[in-house]
Structure formats: structure tokens, C-alpha cells
Amino acid sequence: MNHFLTPVSFGVITERVVWMDYRFSDKVLALKPNAIREILKSASDPDVISLSAGNPAPDAFPIDEIREISERILRENPIGVLQYGVSEGYTPLRDTLKRYLREKHHIGTEEDELIIVSGAQQVMDLAAKSFLNEGDVLVCEAPSFVGALNTFRSYNTELVGVPVDPDGMNMEALEKTLDENPRAKLIYTITNFQNPSGVTMSLEKKKRLYALAKAHGCLIIEDNPYGDLRYYGEDVPAIKSFDTDGLVIYSGSFSKVLAPGIRVGYMVANKQAMSKMIICKQGQDVHTAMWSQMLCYEYMTRYDFEGHLDYLRKLYRVKADLCMKLLDEYVVPNGITYHKIEGGLFIWCDLPDQVDMLDFCKKLTERKVCVVPGNAFLTDGDLPCHSFRINFSTPTDEDLTAGIKIIGALAKEVIQ
Template structure:
């Protein structure tokens, strides 16, 4: 059998721990709170089909041809308009790059800024795919402590002092994946200030920010950026359709130009049809009204999940109380092996994502992520009961 000489970017053991978990959770008899999928019943299929038909009728040859690497101008203009309206992030057209999902934005920033051995500061815990991306470019990670108001700025400044070589700070400030926490306003201001003071870049990842079902909106970190140190990422994956793979970066023009060159060598440009379809959709449909539908449904599902936590989980279990997004975070005291706990919960036909892959450093035992956006109400009720029973059984062992 041939032994292939893979690059150092490929995990040495060849395993995909999260993939194994999600595959197990996909069993039809399992109630899964493991994935991070939007509710498909809210996808605007009919309206989007009409938009696609109109695009083909008006621009058929154009959308089937190669396009500009930075993206369709009309969509970039709409993104610029929307981030100004929603996040108080201002800029010009040359500050916007469309990407093939926000995952590509992560990859391009990693490729552009992270050399082997560079230090990347991340929330502890943080989005596991970001860890995978930066790790593939040879990053060394330093985890920064969080509380219910997000990344702690005193802890971040201490980390910046201890690691003056740090290249990048990665944050998900709104309804963070995996914890559901939101960074407080003053901390956002401070983060932009620290970025300038220590000459470190901040990658602000905001896939969930519009999905708010209670509380007050908080402006983006980028809105406080006066020096160009903050790069802002967004996506249509949670508000329209993840399958379209439409994301964007808003950053200094020099940064966007470099990312564009790297994008050209990766995929030339983002899908033309998807971009023009969204432009056409937005001409005739109220995206805010659609997002409100999503937010209302997720709020109801999150409330059901927390009711189940209170009703069925053992005493002493802690959990976050997100004001939006798709996830909440659970901490079960006394559990030493969360992956083993996952296996035991599978025997009760319910699944979650263990917390271990979300940590850059030593994971917290007994922590795991629950997703409420992609489960029907009856599944949430039954699944939380089954999960509570599994945790009760674990506590008795």
C-alpha cells in the first residue's frame, strides 16, 4: 500500500474527531443537537427560485461566464450598505471582498497573515474550524479567558504583553460559537483600542449577529476601528442559505487587494449565479422581515431547550443564556471525559458536540455545545429529557 507524503498542514493522525461525532449523530434514531445548521423550513425557496429564473432571463450568459475576483459589484454595494446600517461599519466599494462562504474568509486571512510559528490569540473556547484553519498555517495559539460578557480585555492585554509577537486576535463577538455569549460594548471599544496600541490585527467573525431574539443590538468591533487593524467578516449563510456559500470581508483596501490575489489562486471568484440571485432576491423581498422570522423561531426553540435544562438536568449544571444565534454551552461538574459522556448519551439516542475541539489549550472537562436552530419543538422536548436522563445516569456512576 502506498504511503503518501502529505504536507504538514494535514493532521498527522488523519482523524476527524468532529466528523466522527457528526456521523454518529446523523443516525435517524438519534435526536441531534450536534450540528450547526439553520432551520431549512425557513429557507426562502420559492422567492429564491423566482430570483434565479429572473437572473437567467436577464443575465444568462453573464452569470455562466467567469467573473470578477472581488465579487459582483451590485452585491458588494448591498453588503456595504447593510453593514453600515446594521453594524455602523463604513467603507468604500474597494473595502469589500466577496468570498466563498465565511470559511474562505478565514482561510484567506490565515494564508495572508499567519506564518509558521506565529501566535494567534483566541477566545477560550472558540470556533473549532477557525482553529483548524490557523493551525494549518502553523499558528501557535494562546487562549484568552471569557466570561458572560465575552473575551476579557484585561486577560487579552496580559496575553498581548506576554506575546508581543502575536499576529492576530480572532473573535466571534455576537452569540459566539460555541458558547452563545455576546461581547459587551465597552469591551468592543477596548478591543479596537488594544489592536492599535499593540499593532495586532483583529479578525471579527460575525455570522450570527442579525439572529437576535432578545436584548439590544451591540455595534461591531470594526465600528470602533480608527486604524484599519480590524477585519470584519460576514455571511448570508445564516440569514438566507448556507448552500449558496456567500461570505464577505470588509477591511482596509490594501488588505482586500492582497486577499483578492490569494482568492484568485484558490477559486478565481465566488459563484456568479448565487451572487446575482441574492441581488435579485433583495430587490423584491424584505430581508429584515425574513431574519425576524428566523430570530423568532430560534428564540422559541432556545426557550424550550432551557426549559428542558431546568426540568431534567442534574443540580449544579451551568449553561449560557444567549440572546440570539444558534448555540448554548453546558458545563457539567464532575465529568472528566466529555467524549465518553457523548458516547453514553448516544445510548440514550441524543447527541451534542463535546467541548474538547473548541479549545486551543487544555479543554474544560464536562463542557459541551447544544444547537437549537435545527431541531423541531417535539425533538427538543424529547431530546432534552433523554439528555437529562443520560446525565443523571452518569452522575450515579
């Protein structure tokens, strides 16, 4: 460290640092800021219409119930809320989730364990830390969730993307990718209402993915934060529901069905696989916040959790219908296409090949509308991309209407 000493009055010497050469680790040196988090800085401008965030609707939060629960547990069990807990999670919540997942989704066997994590993002980190060495390959959908991709990158993992069809990951491309990458260890997939594409993987493809993973000795991370937000069609069974070989690490979350600010997720995996991930969690945060875990437990057991999920589905169905209606009216006629959705919070829009997507998104920002450029969701952000993601859950109906009209007007100007 280079520094010099500056004398001040009364003979006191004050040391002042002028320069430091920060030598970052190889694991983080190449990491770039999360594109969505950076865009949200612009979206915080009150004059900007943000169609970029992935936040739940303001009307989605059960605020009164959360206030009641917080007051009660702080009154009746203050030490339990404020004291340390076990790394695996609050036992009553774990037991409740085990029953819920078995009864509703047929997830969990005697060979599985469930733990509570500090948001589903921690599942990706624990899995990567436990199973990936530097230079190992992780296979994922292209596009995929940028937060998970950055987590995997931090372990010097080689990311290989597989194209996404309207019914999920392209299985022929997946098989070719696994054949060509013998160091592939993990396959990451968001099987329901994928972020960012909105696509749901068909049951046929889920079974094919499982068979390919088994044949190539890979584990599957099945990320399912949006599965309870289906408002059209029939549920498709999770890959974990037919996992008889301990291949699937299943990730669930309360972020989209209760509140993201409480940072509570959960993970189901084979006990042997889970053992190392629990040790890794101990080194990260010791345990997930006790208040948050107790809050989730109380809400699931004392309140109408299923009724709340029904309310969310109705809320988002109305907003999704409005969004698709506006796109059909103002955007599609001007040359942009999009993928119809049956659930979740996102819609993926495609520009014609001749249109520069990044320039289009920049022009939208200049017109006070924020969307997320599609290359943010690729394993290599420098690859060609002609798509962008919009979110309809966060903005008001008025802002959503105004924002999509602006997108349509710009499309008419640029494309036609």
C-alpha cells in the first residue's frame, strides 16, 4: 500500500491512503454487473416506465397478515426469532414444506432432504460450490436467468447454452452438447414459465432431459420459482417428481408467492448430495433469518395459503391478458413478435433480424421506457440477439399501456 503522512496541529500524525492496487481473485475478475440490477438504476427515475423489473405486483403482498404474524411471533416467541437457528432451517417450516411438496407436487422421497435457504439464488451457489471445479461445464437454457448465470460464472465454470423451443430446451441440441462436453456436471433449467422466455417445458422433454442427464452422469438443477403462478392450462409434473436416482436438485421460493424481501427459498435433494451443501451454507450465512422462516411457517399453517395462490393467479392473469392484448394491438402490427404465456411474470419479444436490438432498447430508454436487452440472458453476452424481455407484474395498468404504446410507436418508426 502506498501512502504518505500528513502532519496536523498539536503534533498529531494522520495517515492518508492515496492509492491501493486491488488484486481481485480469478473467480470474480471477469464478472460484470448484473444487467437487470444496472437497468433498475435507470428505472428508479419516477419519470421512467419500468417494464424491466421482475418484481411481484404491489397488490400481491399480504401486508396485513405479515404484520399480524410479525407482531405475534415477536410477542410470543421473541427469543426464537432473535436467536441463532440450525443451518438446515426452522424445523416446523421444513416439515410443513415436505408435506406440501409431497401432497401437491409428488416431490420428495425417503432418500431426499429439504433445507431452507436465503432465497433460491443460494441454491445455485451451493450447488456450484459443491459440485463444480474450475473448467467444468454447466449446461443451461439459452436464454436463461442472469442471476444464476453470474453465480455459475463466479466459479470459473464454462457455460454452454442450449436453444429453447416453445416447449422447452431443444433435446437434440442438449444431447449433442452433452456428447461434446465430457466435463459437463450440471444442467440448469427453469422448467415452468422460464425467465426470461416464459416457456414451460413439456413432460415429454422433462423425461428426455432426465434420461440424458442420467446417461451422461450429470445432475439437474430444477429451478421452479414460478410454478405456482399458472393461470392457464394444466400443471406439468416436475422433473423431481419422477427422480428415482437422486439426480435432481429442486429449488423453490417464497419470493414470487409471498415476498422477495424476506429472502426465503428451499431446496430438495438426495441426502448424500445435500450433506456437502449444508456445510457450504454454514460457511456462507450460518442459517437463513429466523423471522423470515417463522413468517413463512405461520402463513402456510394459520392462513389460507392456497387461497392466496389463487388470488395471485387471478391478479396476474388479468395483467398478462392486458399485456398480450396491448402487444397484439400496438406492437405486433409493427413487426415485433412475442411468445404467448400461460403463467409467470415475463414476456419475450423478438425484433426482426435487421434491427439492432441494443440500439432499439437504448432508444426506448431515451423515451423513458425500460426493458431488458436479451443478450443479458445469454451465456455469452456478445453473441447476436434480437430479443428483449418485458415484465407486466410490476407496472400499473396505466404505465403498462403507455409503455407498450411507446414500444409500438418506436417499432413502427424503426422497422417500417
